[in-house]
Amino acid sequence: MKSPGRIYLIDDDELILSMLSRTLEKEGYEVRTDSGEKRLVEKILSWHPDVVLLDINVPGQNGMEVLKALKGDGTGEIEVIMLTADDTAETAVRAMKIGAWDYLTKPFNIDEVKIVIGNAIENLKLKKELEYLRKINSSLFESEFLGASKAKRELKERVERLAEARVSCILITGESGVGKEVIARNIHQMIHGAAASSSAPFIAVNCSALPDTLLESELFGYEKGAFTDARKSKKGLFEVAEGGTLLLDELGEMKLSLQSKLLRALEERVIRRVGGEEEIPVDVTVIATTNRDLALAVEKGEFRMDLYYRLNSFSVSVPALHEKDRRDDIPVLARYFLNAFAKEYNKPVEGFAPETEKLMMAYRWPGNVRELKNVVRGIVVLQNARTVMPEHLPLEVSGFTPHTATRGKGRQDRFVLTEAGVSLDELEKDLIIQALEIAGHNNTKAAKLLNISYDSFRYQLKKFNLK
Ligand SMILES: Nc1ncnc2c1ncn2[C@@H]1O[C@H](COP(=O)(O)OP(=O)(O)OP(=O)(O)O)[C@@H](O)[C@H]1O
Numbered sequence: 001m002k003s004p005g006r007i008y009l010i011d012d013d014e015l016i017l018s019m020l021s022r023t024l025e026k027e028g029y030e031v032r033t034d035s036g037e038k039r040l041v042e043k044i045l046s047w048h049p050d051v052v053l054l055d056i057n058v059p060g061q062n063g064m065e066v067l068k069a070l071k072g073d074g075t076g077e078i079e080v081i082m083l084t085a086d087d088t089a090e091t092a093v094r095a096m097k098i099g100a101w102d103y104l105t106k107p108f109n110i111d112e113v114k115i116v117i118g119n120a121i122e123n124l125k126l127k128k129e130l131e132y133l134r135k136i137n138s139s140l141f142e143s144e145f146l147g148a149s150k151a152k153r154e155l156k157e158r159v160e161r162l163a164e165a166r167v168s169c170i171l172i173t174g175e176s177g178v179g180k181e182v183i184a185r186n187i188h189q190m191i192h193g194a195a196a197s198s199s200a201p202f203i204a205v206n207c208s209a210l211p212d213t214l215l216e217s218e219l220f221g222y223e224k225g226a227f228t229d230a231r232k233s234k235k236g237l238f239e240v241a242e243g244g245t246l247l248l249d250e251l252g253e254m255k256l257s258l259q260s261k262l263l264r265a266l267e268e269r270v271i272r273r274v275g276g277e278e279e280i281p282v283d284v285t286v287i288a289t290t291n292r293d294l295a296l297a298v299e300k301g302e303f304r305m306d307l308y309y310r311l312n313s314f315s316v317s318v319p320a321l322h323e324k325d326r327r328d329d330i331p332v333l334a335r336y337f338l339n340a341f342a343k344e345y346n347k348p349v350e351g352f353a354p355e356t357e358k359l360m361m362a363y364r365w366p367g368n369v370r371e372l373k374n375v376v377r378g379i380v381v382l383q384n385a386r387t388v389m390p391e392h393l394p395l396e397v398s399g400f401t402p403h404t405a406t407r408g409k410g411r412q413d414r415f416v417l418t419e420a421g422v423s424l425d426e427l428e429k430d431l432i433i434q435a436l437e438i439a440g441h442n443n444t445k446a447a448k449l450l451n452i453s454y455d456s457f458r459y460q461l462k463k464f465n466l467k
């Protein structure tokens with residue numbers, strides 16, 4: 001079993017060390033003890049503990065100095081719990097100010113020791129998760145909105161105007177996978193310059209991923225003592241995003257109570273931490289995205305009307321990929337992804353056959369660009385051809401065409417008419433063949449399935465030379 005954490009114990013009292021280490025080892029922790037004489041900080045750091053229990057009176061050194069050295073770079077990878085002999089609050093408060101997680105007064109209550117360490121470990125875990133989420137958010141800095149369609153050009157113009165105007169909040173709407181986040185990053189870049197050279201933070205939060213109260217304290221921060229676990233005050237993401245962009249993903253899922261707090265932040269450009277009094281000014285571009293119909297949500301009483309109007313005044317609506325004005329993006333994006341994945345996976349594939357592109361243009365792409373990207377990735381990974389042929393496409397994409405008809409229930413509705421065209425005759429013929437198959441070649445039944453008379457059915461059979 002993996003240990004729940006590594007604990008470094010520092011005290012000059014052998015008895016305390018052995019008592020604590022025995023107890024903690026029983027709990028499954030990995031423990032190292034140290035009487036704290038030489039090169040203490042170095043030794044601690046090289047062992048990479050999660051929690052350090054540090055006697056304030058380490059021999060030969062000032063416990064506070066050691067604490068400062070451990071917390072100094074602000075990495076926050078180690079939590080330090082101070083051990084003190086006296087319970088003068090003053091030393092403890094000083095230690096907490098420097099960044100200690102908590103303190104324990106000798107003689108210890110063993111249960112308390114376990115709880116304090118458990119809390120520290122839990123807190124570290126949360127911190128790491130959050131850190132991780134932020135990192136993946138910022139490393140995937142894909143901000144170029146590719147495409148060649150009319151819709152794309154119009155989007156680009158609108159986005160440029162919004163970025164120039166430096167409006168403080170923007171709403172981006174559109175189906176899942178249309179590229180709302182790409183546009184948000186694009187706006188951020190236009191305002192603050194390219195990622196590498198800019199220090200303006202881009203922070204993304206998914207409003208549907210966190211329970212309400214947690215989302216509130218994530219966004220607005222909290223003061224020490226605001227709730228049971230609030231041992232220290234903490235900045236919210238509004239403050240973390242200061243001078244940059246805060247992306248509120250899936251805002252449509254935010255609960256009403258929190259919506260009013262958000263509205264206040266947007267209108268007055270100040271926030272108040274949970275449990276706090278002070279008004280903290282914030283200078284942040286807030287970009288909200290949603291794939292919900294917010295107007296409808298307002299009607300249903302699930303979204304605040306005032307917040308809706310506030311957001312909606314500067315909004316960008318991203319069309320679905322299959323929409324007429326946007327369909328021309330399909331081949332451009334497909335080729336781009338094909339090249340990118342071919343490089344990434346070191347594959348010889350060079351392009352799509354014209355028939356393949358026709359099929360892709362005709363498909364409905366319910367998952368939009370995300371789906372297109374995944375389909376292309378799948379092809380690159382699985383195929384070794386130089387040219388992508390129709391048969392390399394997943395069935396739902398190549399599904400049905402007049403020429404290579406594969407039949408299945410309810411497939412037609414996935415298709416749209418494109419410039420490439422479709423022959424009505426061929427569609428009809430295909431339906432008649434399907435009806436015959438389903439009806440077990442009983443003409444009467446087949447005619448019923450198609451809701452036409454027996455005579456018309458006979459006529460169709462003759463017309464298409466079918467028996
Ligand atoms: N125009 C585009 N150019 C390049 N890549 C794009 C474009 N649009 C979307 N993508 C890619 O498609 C994927 C989905 O895009 P994105 O995350 O922006 O969608 P979304 O609209 O935020 O979706 P959801 O509502 O599900 O969060 C990402 O991998 C993104 O890089």
Ligand SMILES: [Mg+2]
Nearest residue numbers: 180181249289
């Ligand atoms: Mg998104």
